[in-house]
Amino acid sequence: MQQTDSSRSGPSGERSGPALSLSHAAKTFGPVVALADGTVDIRAGEIHALVGENGAGKSTLVKILAGLHHPDSGDFRVGGESVQFRNVGDSKAAGISVIYQEPTLFPDLSVAENIFVGRQPKGRFGLISKATMVREAGLLFERLGVPIDPTRTAEGLSIADQQIIEIAKAISLDAKVLVMDEPTAALSGVEVERLFAVARSLRDKGTGILFISHRFDEVFDLCDRITVMRDGRYIATHRTADVTVAEIVREMVGRDIEALFPKTVAEIGDTVLKVDGLSRAGVFRDISFDVRAGEIVALAGLVGAGRTEVARAVFGIDPYDAGKISFRGSTLKPRDPQAAITAGMGFVPEDRRKQGLVMNLSVARNITLTLRNKLATAGLINGAAERRAAQEWSKRLQVKAGSQEHAVSTLSGGNQQKVVLAKWLAMDPHLLIIDEPTRGIDVGTKSEVHRLISDLAGRGIAILMISSELPEVLGMADRVLVMREGRITAELDRAGANPESVMHAATSSSGGTP
Amino acid sequence: MSSALDHKKPATTAAPGGARGAAASLLRLRELPVIIALALLVLVTYLVNPLFLTPQGVKDLLLNATIVMILAAGQTLLIITRNIDLSVGSMLGLVAFGTGSIFSAMPDLPIFAVFVIGMAFGALLGAVNGFLVTAAKVPALVITLGTLYVFRGLNNAWAGGKQYFAGDRPDAFGALSVDTVLGFPIITLVAILVVAAVAVYMAGTRPGRDLYAIGSDPDAATAFGIKVSKRVFLAFLANGALAGLAGVLYASRFNSVGATTGTGMELTVVAAAVVGGVAIFGGSGTVTGAALGALLLTTITSSLTALRVDKFWQQAIVGVLILTAIIIDRVASLRTAKKLRISEARNV
Known part of the structure; x- marks a missing residue:
């Protein structure tokens, strides 16, 4: 492991030693290695960026800092002392506050009470003094320079305000280290500036801040040092002044795209899906693309770029304001998933447990869900026909289930995904939209799912695949559409798509070079 | 407090409070609809039938509300945490019959x-509910539906056809429901004390506020380190103890106690809480509101009698009240949400 921390003993003016340091922390969940080498040190009075692709292990690292996960190994020190957090309370007591992208406040409680839950100031007779609580909350907001009424309930607050409340809470807890996990993802420009002003003034008071973001302009604007992670491992730490965006991107993606996901060559046929100028206010804008038979088109980009929303609109789940969707030559009605299914479109959602499967039903029932009209005689489903159809499809997809009659919930993630695929394949679709095909699936089964998708394309099915995993995108796709903040920022063919070009289109602001 | 973090910019915090703030917070009061409904009901009934508000009439209204008020106070502790106890009627019955037995023995x-x-007997029964709900992690609705029948069954087995009458009990015990202090029957004063104590606990103590946090978002409460199971268990225990108190008072107030005492009471109690502005999904509402709800529901019965309305209409009217309470609550929260969105948009 190369260590390029150019400032560890440098002459920089930062205060004292690390407020927090995590060295070589590892965390596995069964066969899945979520974090192989989590290493980061945060000094008092600095803003430290943590960057990496989706799945680089940043979230796991944050959860370790927050006390939600317990590392299997590694050294974790706060203020020089070795610590082992049993729960969130331990982490808080050690002076660590974590602010998530979407904070969880108590909607029915007042803003002031949300700040002081469990440690409300007491007044006469040992009872909570609401007046003191409101006054102190007001003082906190005053210092932060934000106008939030401490007496209102938290319900209906904007995400930006919710984050400010979390920051106020952190200040009142006297946090030494503030971890901000993608805080700007849901904020507008003005809100981001306000947040940055608050972060800088906290830094100047000696708080160590860990800032996680995908937006390089923000990272370079705000942070003093940058730590890069890749594939669950620490790669390097740099002083912001000493590196360029290009160098950081290279370290984030710098890996050989393994020949793990070979897409077999398929004959590309006629255009199956044509999307023209699709827009939905505040979600996505002017989306145009097409997908042809036998082709795999990947929608790449960061989480929250609007990819799933486009897919849902195409399938008719969500509405759109403008634009046209043609499917196999005829216009598709908006907001009518049933019509999309009838026309031969299938949708494998990202969250298969909630949206793709009926977890308590048997494997057989799940596979034949889309077929129930074909299998019915006089409105009653023919049990034997159902079993036959299910048998055939789970054999073709090699679903590993103890029995067709077992509940889907007993299968592994990869096999559940195969059941979802089987469900759609059984109705012989012309287009399959697959959202994050291998999320939460272990490495072994991953390649099986990839082989399967590749097979489908080989049979002439058009595939629109949404994926946040760069190797998957680059290995599988014939064409890559990159989305950023609701727009398509690049269309790359197989030859032109490489880690740098995709990451660049997904992260750099307003299409320009960073 | 933490190290001072002074900001260069002058404070722009929206100043709450002031006279308009006071008026606004009065309008925001969740109990307001039930107070208005109660005032209207009493006023209209009084105008039609002035006998309604004689000292004896008022005393009867209070006596009728007393037991439901105590039960509603206990139920509020639970509903605020997104739980419920349907077995209160059965618990009350067991304790009331037990009271009769003790005095007789x-x-x-x-x-x-x-x-x-x-x-103590009630608390024990409540602890059974609390234990089952927190240990088995089954919704309280189902658990307490079960214990409703179990407790009632025990009562049936214990009482058989036997009943105890007021004559079996000391006169001083019965006098609690007859004698008044400052116009209030003694058992009503007990109920008011109970409501006040629960109100202070829920508004002014950290464990009390924890109950609101639990009902507002149970997962967040757990993540926050609030001892959810312990708080919920203790709420069930307290509710049981209050049902026990109500059971003893029932034996003082009413002539006979037997196998069917308190049957069906749970629904009146839940209705009282809901009408009084306690959100059925937890997180908001007050015990004062629930007590007022209890007063409203029991007053309707007397009102309808005073107004010579057919008694059969009574239940339908209670039902309409519940629906109205829920609709008012829903509309109010939608309006608040809309207002907040608009003011937010202006801020940006």
């Missing part, structure tokens, strides 16, 4: 001791 026992025994 030991007529010289001090009245105070009977209260202690009754509340």
